[in-house]
Amino acid sequence: MIEKEYLASRVAAANEAQLVAIMYEGLIDTFNECITYINKKENLDTLMDKSRDILAELIATLNGDSEIANNYKSIYLYVNNIITEGFIMKDESKFEEAIKVITPLYEGWNELGEKMYMDNIQENKGPKLVAGMTYGKGYVNESIMNNQDRWEKG
Template sequence: MSYKEDLAIKIATGNSCELVALQYQALIENVQDLGKYINKNDKEKTFAASDKIRDILSNLIATLGDDNNDFKNASIDLYLYINRVVNNAVIKKDTSEISGIIKIFETLRDAWYSAGANMSDKNEHKNLSKGITYGKTDVNISGSTSDLGRG
């Protein structure tokens, strides 16, 4: 089974926590790529990777909902901090903080996978999971995302 096929199955069968964990996995992969591209001085790929990171962070912020609570505020603060680190890495061509970001995402990914493993409903967002295909280089959303992040 290919990487894309395996990922499509995870998306189609994952619950909301597992879908969040997959976004963190995508962040890990893109931050790793960003570090490589910065070190190779490949501006085009560096900018593309940083744009993907920002897109995923924006999506994670959008899924936090409308309620104002401590979890949402702390999450937004974390995502904005990571965005600043990514911007500084690109501008200064300095990858020294990349490994720290990856560790944060690995911790969050593992926590969300663990939470997802404790959920009973594997298809909580049927409309969403049927409409998304994701690969390391692309994301295609063709279904409804109205229930994204609501549980």
């Protein structure tokens, strides 16, 4: 439960690049779990589904038909093929290979996310939208601060 709450708070506070890095991190963690559970089929099935869901989400986030988008799609499909082979053959080395492919992508997106975070702090930018709730006896008021620093009814 605590792990899910921690992940939810990380996702809520993350910028765009950090969200991608979190997905890569989840993928690497899942591949490591696959290596651990390679001989326990019931756990491996669930982990493979999770891995494929993350890869599908990464593919779905690609926009357009640019060379970069096509290269990323090729990488994701290649990783899917590797882990499928690893699953079928119960071969840990296939999951290790997938980790080697994904790790540089994770490191790059993680570094970009940190740079974006630091740039945001240095520019002293606050959040674009702030929301809050006030509680009274028998009612709840929701307020939203817009970009003009004015509170409005939510």
